[in-house]
Amino acid sequence: xxxxxxxxxxxxxxxxxxxxxxxxxxxxxxxxxxxxxxxxxxxxxxxxxxxxxxxxxxxxxxxxxxxxxxxxxxxxxxxxxxxxxxxxxxxxxxxxxxxxxxxxxxxxxxxxxxxxxxxxxxxxxxxxxxxxxx
Numbered sequence: 620x621x622x623x624x625x626x627x628x629x630x631x632x633x634x635x636x637x638x639x640x641x642x643x644x645x646x647x648x649x650x651x652x653x654x655x656x657x658x659x660x661x662x663x664x665x666x667x668x669x670x671x672x673x674x675x676x677x678x679x680x681x682x683x684x685x686x687x688x689x690x691x692x693x694x695x696x697x698x699x700x701x702x703x704x705x706x707x708x709x710x711x712x713x714x715x716x717x718x719x720x721x722x723x724x725x726x727x728x729x730x731x732x733x734x735x736x737x738x739x740x741x742x743x744x745x746x747x748x749x750x751x752x753x
Contacts, residue, residue, distance in 0.1 A: 621741055628736060629744070630751055632690035632714050633661045636681070638703045639694035639721070640664035642672050647743075648694040651718065654745040655692075658752040663688060681706040690714035692744055697723040704730055716744050 629635070635655060641648035649672065655662045656675070664672060667679045678684050681703065691707045691714070693700040700717055704726035707715060715730050717723070717739040730737045738744075 621738060621747075625736055625738065626747055626751060629690050629714055629716060629738070630660070630748065632688070634663055634686065634688045635660055635690045635692060636663045636665060636684060636688035636707075636712075637692045637694060638665045638681075638699070640666045640669070640672055640677055641694075642666075642669050647718065651692060651694050651743075651745055654748050658748050660748070660752075681710065688712060690716065692716045692718065693721040694718045695721055697721060697726075701726045708733055708735065718743060 637652045639648040640652040643649055652662060652664050663684050664675060664677045665680065666677045669677050671677055687710045691703065691712050693703055700721045701723040704715060708730060713735040715735055715737045722739040727737050727739055
């Protein structure tokens with residue numbers, strides 16, 4: 620079960636990087652990013668095929684971010700999550716939230732081995748943000 624402490628650590632992380640931001644409002648990559656932004660959380664969006672969404676800059680990859688995020692949310696296929704988690708761990712990120720469908724077993728194991736907090740196979744961060752940040 621997901622603890623309140625884990626939830627609070629993600630919701631107070633500054634900044635949060637969302638990998639897989641979409642420009643399509645119907646896709647979860649857009650919905651996750653927009654929900655976190657609407658809750659006034661400091662969020663960087665990452666999409667290698669887009670430069671902006673809703674007037675906000677999108678970055679092509681983890682290395683292009685202006686600062687190292689404290690938390691990472693993945694909204695990408697599992698193989699991409701694996702790469703993202705490797706990059707995040709190398710940069711020192713220790714809070715990783717894998718949206719349902721983006722989980723990768725090797726990435727989970729690698730993150731847990733270095734003591735990172737990993738949320739996977741569970742709730743969508745949008746639901747959590749809407750519940751905890753009113």
